[in-house]
Amino acid sequence: MAYQFVACEVKDKIAYVTITREKALNALNVEVIGEIRAIFNDVLKTDARIIIFTGAGRSFIAGADIAEMSDLPGQAGRDYTKVGMDLMDFVEAYRLPVIAAVNGFALGGGCEFAMACDIRIASTKAKFGQPELNLGIVPGFGGTQRLPRLVGKGMAKYLIMTGEMIDAAEAYRIGLVQKLVEPEQLLEEATKVAKTILGKAPIAVRLAKCAVNVAQNTDLTSGIAYELEAYQTTFNSLDRVEGMKAFVEKRSANFQDK
Ligand code: CO8
16 A cells, blocks of 8 residues: 555564654654554565654654644544544554653644654654644644653643643653664664564564553553463463573573464
């Protein structure tokens, strides 16, 4: 499928997906959202086992498309938001790990997209914020729910209620991003992290992603029960046998996703 607003290159089992709507600072309209979903589905047909997602130019994603939203009648807001919310849920539950390589503005829906990814690595030029209240709306792509889970209730309320745009160093300090690097090292660092994850047993990576997602949506007892089943599934795998054997034999494991 040909894409207008996204591009993908697969190299060494890593899919580099770039949003390319540069003239609108990669704002998400319905068409772009559709293309991101489609390209993520296309990645599953390749041999890629992880996605690095970034933005072209000086922005990661500057939010939902305000021009598109501004013309909508009130009742259409719910449907519009649902399209974005579904994308975030899709990314969070996606079969492969997704690393957000945040190169510039990650505002509103852009910050929400980054939060739906598994790991966030930011360039020192990145900027984060939930400026929706400036527009008379609340965050609508999951921000009120994912932000407190990542940075705590107080900081989430501060960021959402003030609409303050924070720099990458502050985002790193509050735990919104996991790594902070110079702009020219962003993809290099994301690739390094991706390669580290690629070195693990794929089934364990998938189940670890799932289990941590479950942790956010359930009570401790149910979460622990889920972990027990996930653990047992990995323990039954051939990759577990290989991983432990490799350790004992002092060599690297050769995982087969079995
Ligand atoms: N939507 C549409 N166009 C945008 C957006 C956006 N979110 N952000 C930037 N653009 C466009 C600008 O309109 C401009 O276009 P043009 O050149 O045609 O005038 C171009 O991108 C460049 O932008 P600026 O000239 O403004 O660049 P600056 O460097 O001066 O400023 C900023 C950069 C600070 C990022 C500024 O563009 C800005 O504040 N953008 C809006 C950020 C924002 O408020 N994002 C949140 C949007 S709301 C949201 O995401 C809610 C999700 C839930 C939706 C629920 C729906 C019901």
